[in-house]
Structures are given as structure tokens and as C-alpha cells.
Amino acid sequence: MSLAVRVLLTVALTALFSASLTGYLSYRAASERVPRAFGVAQAPRGGGPGGAGPFAEPGGAMGASRALLAELQGATFSAAVIALVVAMAVGGWIALRASRPISRVAEVTRRYGAGERWVRAEPSGPTEVVALARVFNDTADRLQAEEDQRQRFTTDVAHELRTPLTVLKSELEALQDGLMQPDDETLQQLLQQVDLLGRLVADLRLVTLAEAGELTLYRQRLDLGALAREAGAAFLARAASAGVVLRIDAERVLVDADAERLRQVLNALVDNALLHAAQSTTVDVVVRRDGERAVLEVLDDGPGIAAQEVPNVFRRFYRVDASRRPGTGGSGLGLSIVAAIVALHGGTVDVLQRAEGGARLRVELPCAPDA
Missing domain, CATH: 1.10.287.130 (Signal transduction histidine kinase, dimerisation/phosphotransfer (DHp) domain)
Structure with a gap:
């Protein structure tokens, strides 16, 4: 049974019940009070001779009261019929008005399920x-x-x-x-x-x-600063051969993390910075504590990242135009791996521009409790 039919039947039955109950109560009250209004009363039992007491009903008053009661009964019935008709009309209008938006949403859903992925529902009708x-x-x-x-x-x-x-x-x-x-x-x-x-x-x-959140982390308490110094040392020879000065300024900050995965983060960030750094420039790796957060920053003096490129930097296989050159040997997944691993550790990674030029990649991780 459709929603429109259910609404219509509900309104009609409610109106019919209300009209019937009102008519019954009105007729019952009238049948008791109308005779009194006409001065008509039922003779008490055990009255005078022939069963007629001193309060016998006058014929004219009795007929008038019965006629009035009949008219009231007919009027009540007519009112009930009119109320039912009006209720069905109003209920039908309400039912159609309420069901049409739902039918439209259902039709859009059916079309979407059939493969029309571009269709959208029109947000109109009742609030729900x-x-x-x-x-x-x-x-x-x-x-x-x-x-x-x-x-x-x-x-x-x-x-x-x-x-x-x-x-x-x-x-x-x-x-x-x-x-x-x-x-x-x-x-x-x-x-x-x-x-x-x-x-x-x-x-x-x-x-x-x-x-997908399915990468297993082997967490342990470790010094992020020491890990950064260790990872940076592995890039010193490469930086020197490229004419880039690699500086590491890492203080002791304890975190609960997977050492191997954080090493991958450090390697990817430093590798990305050296890839974009020109000769006679500097790449800085900084580790410090900021409140309850451990902060890792890798800064370079390269061309920086345009504002329109920033939202796509951590997308898989995305490369800015400046890095699309042969011989880089990258898979295009380095920064995607950084973002995914940092997120698993409950941290964040952002790309910021340096006022003096170049890019600053900032990673924040929760510090170890009581660190």
C-alpha cells in the first residue's frame, strides 16, 4: 500500500470516528434535554389510574420533541458525511503533496542504481x-x-x-x-x-x-631527533655531490611510533627536498617540541610550491611540473606515503611557503606521554 493511500485512509478514518463520536454524544445529550425544554416528562411508575400520573406527556409537546430529535439526528449524519468528504479531499491533497517528493527521490535513486551516476535529487517538499x-x-x-x-x-x-x-x-x-x-x-x-x-x-x-588502515605499526618509545640525525646523515654524500648544504638541527623529542615507518617519512621528505634544491642552496631538517606535539620540518631553497599545487601534493603519482624530468627515479608516491604513515600515527602533515623562498614541509606527531 502506497504512502498516499495510507495517509488518505488515516485522515478519513480519523474524521469519520471524530464525527461519529461527536454526533453520538450530541444526540444523547439532546435526547435528554430537549424533552425537558418542551416541558415533557415521563410518568413515574405506580401513578394514578390507568398508569397515567400527574405528569403525563402532552401530545403536542411530545411530537415536537421527537421531530426536533429526528432533525438533529439527520443534521448530525449530514455533518458526519460532509466532514468525511472534506477530510478525504484535504487528506488526499496532503497525501499527494507529501508523497510526490518521496516518489521523485525514489525515481532518482532507481535511475542512479541503473547507472545514471549524474542524476541528483531535488531538495524540495517537507523538511524530512x-x-x-x-x-x-x-x-x-x-x-x-x-x-x-x-x-x-x-x-x-x-x-x-x-x-x-x-x-x-x-x-x-x-x-x-x-x-x-x-x-x-x-x-x-x-x-x-x-x-x-x-x-x-x-x-x-x-x-x-x-x-586503508591495514598497515601494522610496531610502536616503541623513540627519540625523533636522533632518528632525524641518523636519516639525514645518510643523505650527506648525495647532498654534497649536488652542491647542496644539508643541515640538521634536531633536539631530543620522545614519541611512541614505528621507527621503520618514521624513517621512511624522513627519507621521503629529505629526498624530495634534495630533488628540488639547486646548487649552492641549503636544505634544513629541524626537530623540536611545540607543547604536546613533536614537530619535524624539512625546508629547502627550491622554487617552492604554487598555491594551486598544494592540495594535490600528497596525491598518489602527483608531481609538480618542475620535477617532471627524466632521471629522477622516483615513483611519485613518496609524499603520499608520508601523509598516510603520519595519519596512522595520529599526526598531520602540511606544506607551507617560506617568506625567503622555497618550501617547508611540516609534520606534527603526538609526544609520548610524560615525555
């Missing part, structure tokens, strides 16, 4: 239906955003895998055709492409597990 339509639209928008993200992800994976596979295929074909010799240099190039594929697959698995 408007709320329902808005919830549907918000849900549809989120699902569409997730679908767009999945499509971008598939496209990005295909693009990232295509480059090393194309290089491998062309070089192997050149070896097969005798255009290249299988010397150490050629084999080393092939191994580099294989390593790139391996890193891409490993990074992709890591960021997928982290974003």
Missing part, C-alpha cells in the same frame, strides 16, 4: 524529504569523487608502469636484434628499470595498506 534528498546527493557526490579517484589511480598506475616497461622492451629488442651489446653498462641500465618497477610496486602496496 529535503534532508533525505540532500543526504542522497552528498552520498552520490562522495561516491562519484571516489570513482574519479579510482579512475585517476588506474590511469596513473598504467602511466608509471608503461615508462620502465617500454624502456625494458626497447632495450631487450635492441639486444635481440644485435643493435646493442650485452655489456655491463647495458645490463646495469636494464637492472635500474627493474629496480624502478620493484620500488613502484612496493611503494604502491605500502601506500594502499596505509590509506
Whole structure:
């Protein structure tokens, strides 16, 4: 049974019951009081001869009272019928007005389920239906955003895998055709492409597990400053060869975290900074405490990040134009891994611009209790 029919029947039955009850009570009261108004009374039992007492009903008054009661009964019935008709008309109008917006939402939902992902419900009608339509639209928008993200992800994976596979295929074909010799240099190039594929697959698995909350963390109390000094020391030779000064200013700050995962965060941040730093510039790694938060910052003197690029920096496979150059060897997942691992630790990561130029990547983590 549809909602409109239910509303209509409910209103009609309510009106019928109310009119019947009102008519019954009115007729009952009238049947007791109308005879009194006409001076008519029932003779008491055991009265005078012939059963007629001193208060016998006059014939004219008795007939008038009965006629009036009959008219009242008819009027009550007519009123009940009119009330029922009016109630059904008003109830039908209310039912249609209430059910049409719901029917429209139901139709939009059916079309959405049939594959028309662009349809949206019109938020009109009663407050509850408007709320329902808005919830549907918000849900549809989120699902569409997730679908767009999945499509971008598939496209990005295909693009990232295509480059090393194309290089491998062309070089192997050149070896097969005798255009290249299988010397150490050629084999080393092939191994580099294989390593790139391996890193891409490993990074992709890591960021997928982290974003899904399925990456296991082996937490322990550790000194974030000491970890930063250790990770930074591994980049000193690379920085020197690129003509970049790498400075580390890390104070002792204790956190409860997975040492290996935080090491990945540090490596990705320093690697990203060195990638964008020009010769004769400086990269700074800073660790300090700010209230109950441990702060890790990596600052560089590179070109910085444009404001329109900031929302996409931590997106998988996203690279700003300046870093799209051959030979970087990155998988495009470094900062995505940073964001996912930091989030698992209950922290935040932000990209800030430096007044003197360059970028500042800031990570905040909760300090260890009683640290």
C-alpha cells in the first residue's frame, strides 16, 4: 500500500470516528434535554389510574420533541458525511503533496542504481524529504569523487608502469636484434628499470595498506631527533655531490611510533627536498617540541610550491611540473606515503611557503606521554 493511500485512509478514518463520536454524544445529550425544554416528562411508575400520573406527556409537546430529535439526528449524519468528504479531499491533497517528493527521490535513486551516476535529487517538499534528498546527493557526490579517484589511480598506475616497461622492451629488442651489446653498462641500465618497477610496486602496496588502515605499526618509545640525525646523515654524500648544504638541527623529542615507518617519512621528505634544491642552496631538517606535539620540518631553497599545487601534493603519482624530468627515479608516491604513515600515527602533515623562498614541509606527531 502506497504512502498516499495510507495517509488518505488515516485522515478519513480519523474524521469519520471524530464525527461519529461527536454526533453520538450530541444526540444523547439532546435526547435528554430537549424533552425537558418542551416541558415533557415521563410518568413515574405506580401513578394514578390507568398508569397515567400527574405528569403525563402532552401530545403536542411530545411530537415536537421527537421531530426536533429526528432533525438533529439527520443534521448530525449530514455533518458526519460532509466532514468525511472534506477530510478525504484535504487528506488526499496532503497525501499527494507529501508523497510526490518521496516518489521523485525514489525515481532518482532507481535511475542512479541503473547507472545514471549524474542524476541528483531535488531538495524540495517537507523538511524530512529535503534532508533525505540532500543526504542522497552528498552520498552520490562522495561516491562519484571516489570513482574519479579510482579512475585517476588506474590511469596513473598504467602511466608509471608503461615508462620502465617500454624502456625494458626497447632495450631487450635492441639486444635481440644485435643493435646493442650485452655489456655491463647495458645490463646495469636494464637492472635500474627493474629496480624502478620493484620500488613502484612496493611503494604502491605500502601506500594502499596505509590509506586503508591495514598497515601494522610496531610502536616503541623513540627519540625523533636522533632518528632525524641518523636519516639525514645518510643523505650527506648525495647532498654534497649536488652542491647542496644539508643541515640538521634536531633536539631530543620522545614519541611512541614505528621507527621503520618514521624513517621512511624522513627519507621521503629529505629526498624530495634534495630533488628540488639547486646548487649552492641549503636544505634544513629541524626537530623540536611545540607543547604536546613533536614537530619535524624539512625546508629547502627550491622554487617552492604554487598555491594551486598544494592540495594535490600528497596525491598518489602527483608531481609538480618542475620535477617532471627524466632521471629522477622516483615513483611519485613518496609524499603520499608520508601523509598516510603520519595519519596512522595520529599526526598531520602540511606544506607551507617560506617568506625567503622555497618550501617547508611540516609534520606534527603526538609526544609520548610524560615525555
